[in-house]
Amino acid sequence: MKRLAGWGLILLVGILLFTRCEKDVPDPDNNNNVDTSGISSDIKYVNNWIRDVMSEVYYWNEFLPDNLNPNTEPDPEKYFKKLLYTGDIFSWITDDYEQLMSEYQGVSVSMGYSPAFGRFTNSDGIFIIVEYVIPDSPAYRSGLKRGDIIVSINGIDLDIDNYYDMFQLPLYSVTFGELVEDGIAKTDSTLSMIAEEVILDPIIHHEIIELSDTKIGYLVYVEFKSGASGRFNDSLGLVFDEFAAAGINDLIVDLRYNPGGDLTSSAFLASAIAPISAVQGQQVLVRFEYNDLYNDYFVQTQGSNSPNLVLLFPQNDHNINLDRVYFLTTGGTASASEFLMIGLYPYMDVIQVGENTYGKYAGAWIIPDIEDPPKHNWGLVPIVFKYANATGFTDFSGGLVPDYIIEDELIGALPFGDLMDPVLNTALQAVLSDDSDIPKLKAARTRVPFERIDDEITRRKQNLYVIPDFPVSIAE
Numbered sequence: 001m002k003r004l005a006g007w008g009l010i011l012l013v014g015i016l017l018f019t020r021c022e023k024d025v026p027d028p029d030n031n032n033n034v035d036t037s038g039i040s041s042d043i044k045y046v047n048n049w050i051r052d053v054m055s056e057v058y059y060w061n062e063f064l065p066d067n068l069n070p071n072t073e074p075d076p077e078k079y080f081k082k083l084l085y086t087g088d089i090f091s092w093i094t095d096d097y098e099q100l101m102s103e104y105q106g107v108s109v110s111m112g113y114s115p116a117f118g119r120f121t122n123s124d125g126i127f128i129i130v131e132y133v134i135p136d137s138p139a140y141r142s143g144l145k146r147g148d149i150i151v152s153i154n155g156i157d158l159d160i161d162n163y164y165d166m167f168q169l170p171l172y173s174v175t176f177g178e179l180v181e182d183g184i185a186k187t188d189s190t191l192s193m194i195a196e197e198v199i200l201d202p203i204i205h206h207e208i209i210e211l212s213d214t215k216i217g218y219l220v221y222v223e224f225k226s227g228a229s230g231r232f233n234d235s236l237g238l239v240f241d242e243f244a245a246a247g248i249n250d251l252i253v254d255l256r257y258n259p260g261g262d263l264t265s266s267a268f269l270a271s272a273i274a275p276i277s278a279v280q281g282q283q284v285l286v287r288f289e290y291n292d293l294y295n296d297y298f299v300q301t302q303g304s305n306s307p308n309l310v311l312l313f314p315q316n317d318h319n320i321n322l323d324r325v326y327f328l329t330t331g332g333t334a335s336a337s338e339f340l341m342i343g344l345y346p347y348m349d350v351i352q353v354g355e356n357t358y359g360k361y362a363g364a365w366i367i368p369d370i371e372d373p374p375k376h377n378w379g380l381v382p383i384v385f386k387y388a389n390a391t392g393f394t395d396f397s398g399g400l401v402p403d404y405i406i407e408d409e410l411i412g413a414l415p416f417g418d419l420m421d422p423v424l425n426t427a428l429q430a431v432l433s434d435d436s437d438i439p440k441l442k443a444a445r446t447r448v449p450f451e452r453i454d455d456e457i458t459r460r461k462q463n464l465y466v467i468p469d470f471p472v473s474i475a476e
Helices: 041-057 076-083 097-104 138-142 163-167 228-246 263-273 276-280 292-302 336-344 422-432 456-461
Strands: 092-094 107-110 113-119 127-133 149-153 171-180 183-194 196-199 203-211 214-221 250-254 284-289 310-312 324-329 349-354 362-365 379-381 383-389 464-466
Touching (some): 041 379, 076 092, 097 107, 097 379, 163 456, 214 228, 214 422, 284 336, 324 422, 336 349, 336 383, 336 464
Parallel strands (some): 250 324, 324 349, 362 464
Antiparallel strands (some): 092 379, 107 196, 113 127, 127 149, 149 171, 171 183, 284 310, 362 383
């Protein structure tokens, strides 16, 4: 039996394709009025594979519709979406599993910046605000920076119908906008970029801030990715070694633009931050709840403390043994970020600064075709479990509420680590109790509210991902 990344979360998902509930797969003979002649056998295979997987692993599998015939839908993606439980906007499917896994490892072909798509309520125009830029990416080399506003691409103004496709073009020139009294005005400033393979190390920025004889570690972590062979966790370990060597007194973790990611990375960061007693004592980090089929199987075969049901703090040589930690958050802080925060609640003071988080307490498995060789390149990412911390805290659909409420000012955002960044400044005031050595914010400027577009790029990242192994079938 294999273990996932050494964390003890044993995932037995060979069960996916070896057990078929025949009642869940409609008989095409019962759909005589539907012409299936134009649907290839390959598409039918994929659709039936989707149905088999969802019938077994999907958290809401009991609500799958019975009247959808996998042999009569020509588009697997549309078929998949028809199966989803009402309100499930996080399960998704791709026809390129290899690309999905590359992106999961932090490698993608892109410009190398994180977009926030927005618009004003009195306008149909869309604009992009740059949340951060990945070092040594095309965007970085072109001079794009955090807080920049993009209003057009290749001379075409962005709107609700074109913004998503325009952003994903492999070559483009952007035109910048600037904030004016009644909105955003186009400027004459432009720059060009060509997409290339970009590696995202989630550590966008880190430093040690020294104020009033206090050393404060500051880490900007933008996605939970372990990387190939754990390379990004290794990088994270080095940062914590640096913090330990400097003897930091407090830690601020900036998760404002972190939508989630893989469980292994989140558990690693939790075990680096937590009190050493929780890590060495292998205390409960989170508990998982699956559908009835999986819950019963794990309890019956492995007991109620199955590592599939209970995740303990993993051992970590880079632990800095803190008794409190500060997190910077926004409405974009989701899933694996929230997993990290609530997992630490029972063991230390967790102080939250910023805005309510997104409010997502479910996770997904990344599932390919496990035939050898695979018969297709589709991949499923269905919601499979909910999670709760050691005290049972879960169902925070309204998000996690800050101890210190302050809105993030993305329009005109300052560089990471700038002490005049309102959210970071507020956290520093909390750490040092309004110490006079902290630069005081100027009179608050009027914040520019805008409607953030719930785009597909961000939604797919807002997850807690696990890659399961496939060695065992429940049917065996």
